[in-house]
Amino acid sequence: MEKNNLDSLDTIFQDKVDREIKIEPKDYMPDAYRKTLIRQISQHAHSEIVGQLPEANWVTRAPNLRRKAVLLAKIQDEAGHGLYLYSAVETLGADREDTIDDLHEGRAKYSSIFNYPTLTWADMGMVGWLVDGAAIMNQVPLCRCSYGPYARAMVRVCKEESFHQRQGFEIVTQLAQGTPVQKEMAQEALNRWWWPALMMFGPNDADSTHTAQSMKWKIKRHTNDELRQMFVDATVPQAELIGLKIPDNDLKFNEETGHYDFGEIDWDEFWQVVKGYGPCNTERVSARKKAKEDGLWVREAANVYAEKRARRNKKVS
Amino acid sequence: MTKQEALFEFLLRKADDSLILGHRLSEWCGHGPILEEDIALTNISLDLIGQATELYKYAAEVEGKGRTEDDLAFLRIEREYKNVLLVEQLNGDFGKTIVRQFFFDHFEHLLYEGLMNSTDERISAIATKTIKEIKYHLRHSSEWVIRLGDGTEESHNRVQASVTDLSRFINELFFQDEVDEILINEGIIPDVKTFRVAFENNMNKILEEATLSLPEEKWQLSGGRKGVHSEHLGYLLAELQYMQRTYPGMEW
Numbered sequence: 175m176e177k178n179n180l181d182s183l184d185t186i187f188q189d190k191v192d193r194e195i196k197i198e199p200k201d202y203m204p205d206a207y208r209k210t211l212i213r214q215i216s217q218h219a220h221s222e223i224v225g226q227l228p229e230a231n232w233v234t235r236a237p238n239l240r241r242k243a244v245l246l247a248k249i250q251d252e253a254g255h256g257l258y259l260y261s262a263v264e265t266l267g268a269d270r271e272d273t274i275d276d277l278h279e280g281r282a283k284y285s286s287i288f289n290y291p292t293l294t295w296a297d298m299g300m301v302g303w304l305v306d307g308a309a310i311m312n313q314v315p316l317c318r319c320s321y322g323p324y325a326r327a328m329v330r331v332c333k334e335e336s337f338h339q340r341q342g343f344e345i346v347t348q349l350a351q352g353t354p355v356q357k358e359m360a361q362e363a364l365n366r367w368w369w370p371a372l373m374m375f376g377p378n379d380a381d382s383t384h385t386a387q388s389m390k391w392k393i394k395r396h397t398n399d400e401l402r403q404m405f406v407d408a409t410v411p412q413a414e415l416i417g418l419k420i421p422d423n424d425l426k427f428n429e430e431t432g433h434y435d436f437g438e439i440d441w442d443e444f445w446q447v448v449k450g451y452g453p454c455n456t457e458r459v460s461a462r463k464k465a466k467e468d469g470l471w472v473r474e475a476a477n478v479y480a481e482k483r484a485r486r487n488k489k490v491s
Numbered sequence: 492m493t494k495q496e497a498l499f500e501f502l503l504r505k506a507d508d509s510l511i512l513g514h515r516l517s518e519w520c521g522h523g524p525i526l527e528e529d530i531a532l533t534n535i536s537l538d539l540i541g542q543a544t545e546l547y548k549y550a551a552e553v554e555g556k557g558r559t560e561d562d563l564a565f566l567r568i569e570r571e572y573k574n575v576l577l578v579e580q581l582n583g584d585f586g587k588t589i590v591r592q593f594f595f596d597h598f599e600h601l602l603y604e605g606l607m608n609s610t611d612e613r614i615s616a617i618a619t620k621t622i623k624e625i626k627y628h629l630r631h632s633s634e635w636v637i638r639l640g641d642g643t644e645e646s647h648n649r650v651q652a653s654v655t656d657l658s659r660f661i662n663e664l665f666f667q668d669e670v671d672e673i674l675i676n677e678g679i680i681p682d683v684k685t686f687r688v689a690f691e692n693n694m695n696k697i698l699e700e701a702t703l704s705l706p707e708e709k710w711q712l713s714g715g716r717k718g719v720h721s722e723h724l725g726y727l728l729a730e731l732q733y734m735q736r737t738y739p740g741m742e743w
Contacts (some may be wrong), residue, residue, distance in 0.1 A: 469524020475642025
């Protein structure tokens, strides 16, 4: 295509984005926009799928029938989110299995939070309350993302995530109001999960490579630091309500700004985990690879059977 | 044995079947061969845990000793679990999980159809709700048996090996003793002997389409209904009961 034509297509595209008209799969979009979306949505999908693992770690040890059922239902929702998101990626021309191979070969990332281990039952509460709580902060604005299929997937995802956040908070509340042993279990888990949860919003704005362009394309609506602040402001009063202490001595409500000031994140830890050196990076990716490899014969059988059946049906008709 | 004791025992047997199989299926969560099947197995697991909960609740009421559904599910010792041996068997590969489910679903389908006509209103209500789930489970496991049996050479060999291996647990599904005798006379449960032929015909029809067959060998195991299990159950219970045993008497 002529360069002038491309320029004018790009102008029309940006004009649609500026006027809040959704971009749909068959519409023109710049290559960089498509690539950014494929990267972001597939990584989001991988996060949902890898995110099953830390919670699945407690399914067989859930403390009662109700908690077992709720936890199973929640993990099933996460797998469902993965499914819509992989479908959204496919509308951009990417192949689901290829993007999964990228994950397995270390070419694609997923949310670093899932590289932390779930060590006690209280961690099921923290994952729901903090991890899903942080995810909601990130995802609610994505319901207005310029790319139609992603935005629509997010509407449904957010509804379910908000239920997950509530069930997590309910687990934590029950513990915080329980015996001293249970309260200690909750506090100890909060101490481990608080800072990794704040890291979920990514680097500070000054160090974020994708933010400016993504905001121009209206894929992203708020900066990392804005979202992080919203999360802190929403979560601190919840912790106070149930009598747990946020593990941050610098945390203080600032009357002037109307927001909580909080301490410096350990960015070394953040980058370590992003680079693959977190407590469970190896285990998470190995588990996903193993599932794919162990399932190979099943997928082959399903494909071969489908072909056989198609041939037989053809003969009959 | 009184009618009340028989009813309690029956409810426990069926609740344990659902709980233990639901627990086994939940072990697949996050590790399925394909995302759609990860979701399907979790979904079936969820149905089974739900069924177990309803059955334990009723069992606790029938017993009338102040125990709750969670006490029954989590706080008995190994010999007190009354599930059939089939459901506690290890998941193995996906094909083995499917075959275990296939045998179970075929039995459950006929049993619960009978339970819908129970003279016990509570059981008939539970059965009416449960049968819808079982029909879905049955379709799911049957379709996979066909796909794997008539798929590749490898899938055929794997799934045939599982059919052969697990077939020694089929007979126990039809176990009967005094408990059943009392409840059959009261019209509370159907006589499973009456649908044994239908069970075999239904299964064989699918197995034939799948190019699979049950072994000639009629060697059969049992013991679960009397609380004598395979070695696998103890480990399953150790995980299942971990929280309740480690933190006695706490609410979660």
